[in-house]
Each structure stands twice: as structure tokens, then as C-alpha cells.
Amino acid sequence: MEPDRVLLVEDAEAIRAAVESALTGAGHRVLGLPDGDQLERCLAEFRPDLVVLDVMLPGRDGFELLKVVRRSTTAGVVLLTARDAVDDRLRGFGEGADDYVTKPFVLAELVARVEAVLRRLGRTRPVVEVGDLLIDVESGVVRRGGVPVELTATELKLLTFLANRRDRVVGKAQLLTGVWGYDDYAANLVEVHISALRRKLEANGPRLLHTVRGLGYVLRDGDA
Numbered sequence: 001m002e003p004d005r006v007l008l009v010e011d012a013e014a015i016r017a018a019v020e021s022a023l024t025g026a027g028h029r030v031l032g033l034p035d036g037d038q039l040e041r042c043l044a045e046f047r048p049d050l051v052v053l054d055v056m057l058p059g060r061d062g063f064e065l066l067k068v069v070r071r072s073t074t075a076g077v078v079l080l081t082a083r084d085a086v087d088d089r090l091r092g093f094g095e096g097a098d099d100y101v102t103k104p105f106v107l108a109e110l111v112a113r114v115e116a117v118l119r120r121l122g123r124t125r126p127v128v129e130v131g132d133l134l135i136d137v138e139s140g141v142v143r144r145g146g147v148p149v150e151l152t153a154t155e156l157k158l159l160t161f162l163a164n165r166r167d168r169v170v171g172k173a174q175l176l177t178g179v180w181g182y183d184d185y186a187a188n189l190v191e192v193h194i195s196a197l198r199r200k201l202e203a204n205g206p207r208l209l210h211t212v213r214g215l216g217y218v219l220r221d222g223d224a
Contacts, residue, residue, distance in 0.1 A: 004029070004050065005029045005030075005031070005046060005047060007031050007046055008032045009053050009054060010033075010034070016032045019107070022178065023114065025178035027161070027178070036068070039060075048073070049118060050078065050117060051073075051077050052078045053079055055081035063091060066097060076118060078099045078101060078110075080110070081101075099117055109181070111181070132145045145204050155197045162217065166219050170217055
């Protein structure tokens with residue numbers, strides 16, 4: 001399945017890089033821009049499923065760019081800004097924004113909000129299957145061979161993250177960013193949750209979650 005395409009317009013280089021990394025780590029294809037000068041061209045060529053717009057931009061601000069997006073596409077729009085006044089939020093929603101995230105923010109929350117908008121727009125697949133494992137993303141129901149698997153919220157997010165990248169090795173740093181929103185390296189956190197998740201999955205069938213020594217983890221149907 002082709003990854004969702006997210007166009008990010010943010011003039012602060014550090015924030016743009018962090019958001020790009022988090023969204024890419026969550027499995028999205030991301031194109032970052034420092035301003036709206038090339039917005040029309042990128043909308044036509046990149047064809048985003050969702051646009052993240054900073055409001056305080058040089059040149060045309062996010063509200064002006066929001067109008068461009070709405071005239072040109074059916075993409076979802078998340079506004080990203082330090083302006084948290086009620087009037088600004090109402091203006092954004094009134095002009096067609098789907099969500100509004102204020103700075104400072106936690107990367108994991110922004111990723112979750114982006115994915116929530118994509119789900120509402122029907123741009124993401126609600127059910128993921130790997131072998132006899134079925135994950136209903138919206139309801140949070142997981143079944144292995146028809147048997148329910150009880151997971152914590154973090155385990156479900158971790159499993160969904162891996163399932164959306166089935167057959168691809170995912171490193172610990174990528175998991176930390178995509179699942180927990182951490183930039184710092186905390187290998188033990190990943191290992192503890194992987195072990196717990198693996199025990200629950202293997203209670204109802206053969207191994208699906210494999211360790212690739214020195215690289216990370218992969219969810220796949222079949223032997224490592």
C-alpha cells in the first residue's frame with residue numbers, strides 16, 4: 001500500500017526537520033517546504049493527502065495558503081502555530097482546517113492528529129493483516145487466528161506501527177520517534193515493550209515479530 005503523502009510548510013528549520021522525521025518514521029511520505037512560494041506547484045505534483053501548514057510564515061501566511069489548498073485539493077489540513085487565540089482557531093476552522101495544533105507540541109501528538117485526520121478522510125486503511133493476525137485500527141481490536149489479543153494502548157500502537165511496515169526492518173530509533181515521540185535514544189524502553197508484545201502474539205500462534213540483530217525488528221508471516 002502506498003504511504004500517505006504529507007506536505008509540510010514550516011519556516012523554522014529545526015521544527016520542520018523534527019516533524020519531517022517523526023512523520024516519515026510513522027510511515028508517511030513527507031515533503032517539507034520553508035514557505036508557500038512553491039505551494040501550487042507542489043500541490044499539483046506531489047498530490048498530498050494532507051497538508052501541515054504553519055500559520056506564521058514569511059510572505060503568504062498559513063491562512064492564505066489554506067485558501068489555496070482548499071481551492072486546489074481535497075487534502076486534509078492541520079494548522080501548526082504558536083497563535084492559540086480562540087479567534088485564530090475559529091478562523092482556521094472556518095476556512096477549512098481539519099485540526100489546529102499549537103506550539104510547543106509533542107511530536108507523537110502531532111503524528112496522532114495527522115493520522116486521525118487521515119482516518120476521518122478515509123485516506124488510511126482501517127484494518128491491517130499479517131498472516132493470521134488482524135488489527136482493526138479504529139476499534140483497537142486485535143485477533144490472532146480468530147482469538148482476541150488483549151494489548152495495552154502502547155502495545156497496540158507499537159504493533160500497528162510495525163504492521164504498517166510489514167516485511168520491513170524497523171530500527172529502535174525509528175520506533176522511539178514514531179511510537180513514543182522521543183528524540184533521545186532509549187533502547188531498553190523499546191526492548192521491554194517488544195518482549196511483552198511478542199509474548200502476547202505467540203500465545204496464539206508461531207512467531208510473527210522477529211529480531212534482526214543489529215538492525216531492529218520486523219513483523220512478517222514466516223520464519224526469520
